[in-house]
Structures are given as structure tokens and as C-alpha cells.
Amino acid sequence: MFRKIVDGALWGLGFWLVGGVLMLIFSSFGAHVEAQKQVSAASAQQREAERQHARYEDLMSRQEKAMVRSEQQLTRLDKLLEKWERQK
Numbered sequence: 001m002f003r004k005i006v007d008g009a010l011w012g013l014g015f016w017l018v019g020g021v022l023m024l025i026f027s028s029f030g031a032h033v034e035a036q037k038q039v040s041a042a043s044a045q046q047r048e049a050e051r052q053h054a055r056y057e058d059l060m061s062r063q064e065k066a067m068v069r070s071e072q073q074l075t076r077l078d079k080l081l082e083k084w085e086r087q088k
Helices: 002-087
Strands: none
Touching: none
């Protein structure tokens, strides 16, 4: 009789331990999956920031080129105006 009680208690303890270990395994797996999602989200944000920075640099380059062209056109117009005033 005592042996059945001890045997039942040992089986119960064994199931409790196995259940606890399985719970730890699954919770750590869940934490790993969540951490991987956060890493993916951070990586996506980093790529987006790099893309926006490259776009900004491209727009600044275009603006600088447009300003150079405008200055060249103004210089040409000044020369034409001077030439026209001399001919008057």
C-alpha cells in the first residue's frame, strides 16, 4: 500500500517536472521568436532609414546641380545684357 502511494507520488513528481521543462522550452522558444521579430523590425527600420538618407542625398545633389545651371544662365544673361547696353 505504501509502495503504491510512493509510486504515485513519484509519477506525479515526474509528470510535474516534465511539464515544467516543456513549459520552459516553449516559453524560451516563444521569447526567441519574439526577439527574432524585434530584430527583423529593427532591420527593416534601418533599411528604411538608409533608403531615405540615400534619397535625401540624391535630392541634394540634384538641387546643387540645378543651382549651378541657374548661376550659369544668370551669368549668360548678364553678359547678354551688358552687350545689349553697350550696343545702345
